Amino acid sequence: MGIADCNLVRPLPLMEGLAKQFYDWCGQGELRFQRCARCGAFRHIPRELCAECGSFDWEWARSSGKGTVFTYTVVARALHPAFLNATPYAAVIVELEEGVRILSNVVDCPPEQMRIGMPVHVDFEKQSDSVTLPVFRSR
Amino acid sequence: MTGVATVPANQLKDAACVVGIGETAICRKPGSGLSEMALQLKAVAAALDDAGLKAREIDGIMPFPNLGRAEAFAASLGCENLRFAATLNLGGAAPVAALRMAAMAVASGCANCVLVPAGWNGFSGARTREISATDSESIPGATVARDYYLPFGLSAPPHWYALMAQRHMHEYGTREEQLGAVAVAMRKHAQLNPGALMCGKPMTMADYLASPMICAPYRLLDCCLETDGAAAYIVTSKERARDLRQKPVSIMGAASGQPYPADDIINRKEFHRTGLTTAAPEAFAMAGVTPADADFAQIYDCFTFEVIQQLEEAGFCRRGEGGAFVENGGIELGGRLPVNTHGGLLSQAHLLGVGHVTEAVRQLRGEAGACQVKDAEIGVVTGWGDFGDGSIAILRRGD
Numbered sequence: 001m002g003i004a005d006c007n008l009v010r011p012l013p014l015m016e017g018l019a020k021q022f023y024d025w026c027g028q029g030e031l032r033f034q035r036c037a038r039c040g041a042f043r044h045i046p047r048e049l050c051a052e053c054g055s056f057d058w059e060w061a062r063s064s065g066k067g068t069v070f071t072y073t074v075v076a077r078a079l080h081p082a083f084l085n086a087t088p089y090a091a092v093i094v095e096l097e098e099g100v101r102i103l104s105n106v107v108d109c110p111p112e113q114m115r116i117g118m119p120v121h122v123d124f125e126k127q128s129d130s131v132t133l134p135v136f137r138s139r
Numbered sequence: 140m141t142g143v144a145t146v147p148a149n150q151l152k153d154a155a156c157v158v159g160i161g162e163t164a165i166c167r168k169p170g171s172g173l174s175e176m177a178l179q180l181k182a183v184a185a186a187l188d189d190a191g192l193k194a195r196e197i198d199g200i201m202p203f204p205n206l207g208r209a210e211a212f213a214a215s216l217g218c219e220n221l222r223f224a225a226t227l228n229l230g231g232a233a234p235v236a237a238l239r240m241a242a243m244a245v246a247s248g249c250a251n252c253v254l255v256p257a258g259w260n261g262f263s264g265a266r267t268r269e270i271s272a273t274d275s276e277s278i279p280g281a282t283v284a285r286d287y288y289l290p291f292g293l294s295a296p297p298h299w300y301a302l303m304a305q306r307h308m309h310e311y312g313t314r315e316e317q318l319g320a321v322a323v324a325m326r327k328h329a330q331l332n333p334g335a336l337m338c339g340k341p342m343t344m345a346d347y348l349a350s351p352m353i354c355a356p357y358r359l360l361d362c363c364l365e366t367d368g369a370a371a372y373i374v375t376s377k378e379r380a381r382d383l384r385q386k387p388v389s390i391m392g393a394a395s396g397q398p399y400p401a402d403d404i405i406n407r408k409e410f411h412r413t414g415l416t417t418a419a420p421e422a423f424a425m426a427g428v429t430p431a432d433a434d435f436a437q438i439y440d441c442f443t444f445e446v447i448q449q450l451e452e453a454g455f456c457r458r459g460e461g462g463a464f465v466e467n468g469g470i471e472l473g474g475r476l477p478v479n480t481h482g483g484l485l486s487q488a489h490l491l492g493v494g495h496v497t498e499a500v501r502q503l504r505g506e507a508g509a510c511q512v513k514d515a516e517i518g519v520v521t522g523w524g525d526f527g528d529g530s531i532a533i534l535r536r537g538d
Binding site: 010011012013014019043044045070071072073074075076077078079080083086089091093100101102103104105116127131133 | 282283285286287288289290291292293294295297298301302303305306309351352353354355356357402403405406410
């Protein structure tokens, strides 16, 4: 069976634990990252403690949502059935003003115009009743 | 980062050697027609025969992640005294990382003869390129990929590594023709290897540039082959090797490492640091040689850029200089450092990294046929897996 024979919906995060908290904020239209309550370091992927200072205390701090493209790939040939009709699309690492990076898509930029350093800002796309994904638009 | 543990490493230097290698034939359509266990056992039988060892003498087995349990290998082979069994969860870096662990096992007396097999129906079975979050449960970053990559269409290994390649091109001016030079070099070597899948199918830079994009900057011809096949090697002590059939190939130095964090590509402070960045200096220190001493290198070539990146991180050139290093025949036979003399994952076969070890051993025995590097004495072999896990071994021709 090839991937074209599958009919899969877009894979979504497992809404448990810290991932659920992260995406629940997206559902409210806010991009938030963990910020250490002791040393102030932002972090992403969400983790239980601060790798910089060892503190277990943290808060979900709101990001400005502004960043730049750090690197990207333009996927011309889908390697997962849910993205067969999405090609070509760019999977992009965005570096936010807070210093953390996130993998996402830039939804309003033709992939061939994608450039490292391009300024972007966050937006949100509701995928299901429970999951909203953060995406980016050029600015 | 912690310091290099030089005392144990020095004790391990040249304590163990590779004494047997085996490979199956390589195929795509119609497939091997064998189970992945049967395929691997064929390679194991060839390795035992090559070494002149009886299967019951194998008392250590290190299977590849998700490709069979040591107990199943032992039961099929009649290894009644399995004393040492381990699987290293380093993806494609596992078989080279196993060189050190096997050396540790025999040097410490935990095992006498360690078998390291790997093989799969990489074409006719589950396809690598269609790896999904479910399939990737064994990788260190499985949950990170599931929750933070896959929803955005970053679904497979070429996607992960294309992010690294694109950034490298941006920072250092690495060009697509330099990626192409890697693909062309591997294909040239395959023309000299009758066992290579791409033997008889030469390829030019124009062919490379005309091949379709998969995920920029990776074109089809930047990507490794998907093949059915298996390979295996056997490690034993320097003492035991004396009565065996083959001239032993000594494990001078070996190390493995992980990037930081290993389970997330996106938020690395040092974006280009991989497992090899820390493993390579450790392995060369243990061996007491430098990259300049290598007569060849078998570099895990899942994609073209990973060759450039590993040449840099292993210290064959400085970071950012890998593109120039591979150009103008630099990594071809006759060049400054012949790389993947058998054709590699790109043009010989995808044997999960064990094929790089078996080719290194052939070279150091002087049995590499038309691919032979004249008077090869010291060879380097690397592995790459998951989100940049790395392994490296420095091997030396036996006396």
